[in-house]
Amino acid sequence: MGVDYYNILGLTRSAASGDIKKNYRKLALKFHPEKNPNDQAAYDKFKQLAEAYDVLSDLRKRAVYDQFGEEGLKNGVPEGSGETGAWTKGYTFHGNPDKVFRDFFGGDNPFQEFYDRVDGDLSMGFGGLAGRGRKKQDPPIERDLALSLEEVYHGCTKKMKISRRVMNDDGHTSSIRDKILTITVKKGWKPGTKITFPQEGDQGPNNVPADIVFIVKDKLHPNFRREGVNLIYTADVPLGKALTGCTVDVHTLDDRTLHIPINDIVKPGYVKVVPGEGMPISTNPTEKGDLIIEFNIMFPTTLSPERKEVVRSALLL
Known part of the structure; x- marks a missing residue:
């Protein structure tokens, strides 16, 4: 037999x-x-x-x-x-x-x-099967996950395509295959947040595939930047309005327009804080950080003699 x-x-x-x-x-x-x-x-x-x-x-x-x-x-x-x-x-x-x-x-x-x-x-021995008899894992593969502020504000789903080496059924040869990894982005994820997919790296006969780690990174935004859970907005204000008051219109990440009255004198370093209009807090998305308005005071490039006299009279009173 x-x-x-x-x-x-x-x-x-x-x-x-x-x-x-x-x-x-x-x-x-x-x-x-x-x-x-x-x-x-x-x-x-x-x-x-x-x-x-x-x-x-x-x-x-x-x-x-x-x-x-x-x-x-x-x-x-x-x-x-x-x-x-x-x-x-x-x-x-x-x-x-x-x-x-x-x-x-x-x-x-x-x-x-x-x-x-x-x-x-x-x-x-110490550590058990930790010597050559145990397959060693390759170091993690880190990749940026660039997200817009809108994507982090609302939450979204991202599908990331990777190409990796996969062992064939014979256990000796390998081939390159594509795979789609799905990431559910939660509201308020901060830059540096890591999303790990265990052992999704290249396979080999004598190794444990590496983990693939995506690291959240903010894309540049035309109107905002974020610091922690707060959103920072810079408003351009002419000098006259900085001294006499104005209203700042801010178009938010969820398509609303805020009309923020500025009654104080805007001087260098002055900021206006609007509570609860910042980014969602990842641990409790129903709560938000603050909107912080910074100001860029726009000075006139020229003044006629008459206007200079008006300004002089007004400021010296």
């Missing part, structure tokens, strides 16, 4: 490639010679696991094995229709289970880093 590679790995014939990897990893660690010193039975099992994984993790070998069994795999089978008389080359396991183990874990000996010898026995 021949060797049952599926049974060796504790699998059925319908096992997916991920199941093959998962079971080999678990059993290879269990029967590794470092954990079972001077145990020939464990070493024999470790070797059987390596051969089973070597066959079932390769799509071509697995297909031949599934159709023709161990005999067909190792002796070769007719190529194509068989009319040419050509046969495939038979499979022979190279006999080195340590090579399969190293290739799988991507290191020379993962046990050197996640096991410590204590009085001749093996115990889990």
Whole structure:
């Protein structure tokens, strides 16, 4: 009947490639010679696991094995229709289970880093499976998420297209594929807010994909800038109105127009605070910061002698 590679790995014939990897990893660690010193039975099992994984993790070998069994795999089978008389080359396991183990874990000996010898026995080292036996995650990939003040004021949904390397079903090759990540922007998100998509970076056989992190950044706005939860608006006011009073019209982010009376004398550094007309507070969007109006006092470029005299008389009274 021949060797049952599926049974060796504790699998059925319908096992997916991920199941093959998962079971080999678990059993290879269990029967590794470092954990079972001077145990020939464990070493024999470790070797059987390596051969089973070597066959079932390769799509071509697995297909031949599934159709023709161990005999067909190792002796070769007719190529194509068989009319040419050509046969495939038979499979022979190279006999080195340590090579399969190293290739799988991507290191020379993962046990050197996640096991410590204590009085001749093996115990889990500090951090558990934190050495070479554990796949290391790539550093986060950070990208700007540029949002208009209107988008942050109202909240919105952004769809971000990324291209990443994805492992194919054979577990050895990869291809570039696009993916759409959906971000639900909440009202009042501040610049620097981070949105993390775990493990959406490039995949590889020996790594954990990086997290993709989007960082909120404000787009320039023609009328406002924000500081914390407050909106800052700069009003251009002629000198005469700065001294005698005026009304400032402000078109808001939600399409209203505020008519703000300015009765004080507008001097350098003067600001007008309009409570509750700023940005939503992210933790409680029903509340808002303030609108702060700053002033750019516009001085005349020229004055006739008569007007100078009027100004002089008015200011010297």
